[in-house]
Amino acid sequence: MSAWIWEAVRICFLGLVDLFFEYRFLKKMCGAKYRCTFIWFYLGSFIYGYANRTFTLAGTTLGNFIYLSLCGLVLNMLLFHGSTVKKIFFTLWMYCAPEIAFCAVFPLIHAAAAADGSGYCSERVLSAAGFAVCLVQYLMMEILQRKLHLLRRDFSEKDAFYLMYIIVFIYAAVTLVLDLFTGIGEWAEGTLFPTALCCSLIAAAGTGLHLFCVIMLERRLLERLAEQQYAMLSSHLESAGEQYEQLRKMRHDMKNHGLCLARLLADGRTEEAVHYLEELDIRADQGQSAVQTGSAYADALLNPKYQQARKLGIDISIRMSAPGEDRLAAADLCCILANALDNAVEACERGSHAGAPAGWIRIRSRTHPNYWMLEIRNSIHEPVAVEQGRIRSSKRRHFRQQPAYGVGLQNIRSVVDRYEGVMEVESETEFSLNIMLPVASR
Structure with missing residues (x-):
């Protein structure tokens, strides 16, 4: 050769x-x-x-x-x-x-x-x-x-x-x-x-x-x-402190409730005792978790954020099912949900500060045998430019004024890419984030 x-x-x-x-x-x-x-x-x-x-x-x-x-x-x-x-x-x-x-x-x-x-x-x-x-x-x-x-x-x-x-x-x-x-x-x-x-x-x-x-x-x-x-940990600790304070008050009031019921029953006032118990059931229901996804990690994350959004006057609705930890790591699931929901709440808050009507958030998800689909939509008070799945501000951007919600989307994108999934961001009359992850059992 x-x-x-x-x-x-x-x-x-x-x-x-x-x-x-x-x-x-x-x-x-x-x-x-x-x-x-x-x-x-x-x-x-x-x-x-x-x-x-x-x-x-x-x-x-x-x-x-x-x-x-x-x-x-x-x-x-x-x-x-x-x-x-x-x-x-x-x-x-x-x-x-x-x-x-x-x-x-x-x-x-x-x-x-x-x-x-x-x-x-x-x-x-x-x-x-x-x-x-x-x-x-x-x-x-x-x-x-x-x-x-x-x-x-x-x-x-x-x-x-x-x-x-x-x-x-x-x-x-x-x-x-x-x-x-x-x-x-x-x-x-x-x-x-x-x-x-x-x-x-x-x-x-x-x-x-x-x-x-x-x-x-x-x-x-x-x-x-x-x-x-x-910042996320500080927010979670604040929510946990509020829940602990609520439980402490309930335990403090339980003794008084018991004494009141005992006195009503001792006096033979059965109907009033039943009515009193019904009121206690309503209060107990209000203290229960408003969001139940099937994942303890997702529930622990979403419930405090749900209550926070309600306090801000945001019309929020969450109907979702989360895949098990054997299909999607808990840290990755919480990364997606935390960043997406934080972005939605911040967008609604910016609208309120600008004088727009109270915002709204809709979260829906479905779990299939081989993949998991998540859709998060929220109101916006002004158009948001989206370029290659990333938010671009319509105002002049300075290096020291990077929007926090852009970083949140980057974190979500990193998880989606790791699972070789699909992520789409749309923003016309509302902001929409759609994610599909292949999450077959490992």
């Missing part, structure tokens, strides 16, 4: 391995939209990469980077879930990582070639450098997808753009240093290798900072999630 066939087999094999790790990373972080997504991912990458090599669509290093990044972004937009900002961030990160890692290796190779007088590097040495760069990228992606689970959520534009600026700046700075180093034709004695070592260390530091950017994004998401959980 001739040499060019072996070279073609080697290139195809390395390309297949490289795309496999990239696809595995994107599937973990974003979620694949279709079956056999890897085949479409491989074909798309092969086509635009082959077109670039054949027709030299990008003749410079910067042009090649821009062309490949844009083609990769289009492919990722078509094949994977998640917000546009998230896909842009990971596309830039994946294309910058190998370039920065290569800048950490190449100065030493170039210095060795310049020192022996040849002035160029052999194909074998460059292939070895490329292989080392790929290993660095695979290691970084493996660390991220194993350790940083929160990156599977959608993150805010502020965090994403801030870190994209840093990543692009690192890439531009390291590439500039490499171009300056390789552009020098003559070196003073004893300066070549120290300079090459400094350039490699700068690029290595850039690689570490490159990885640190993503770790920092994970920390920001963790802090935001902790703040949201703290």
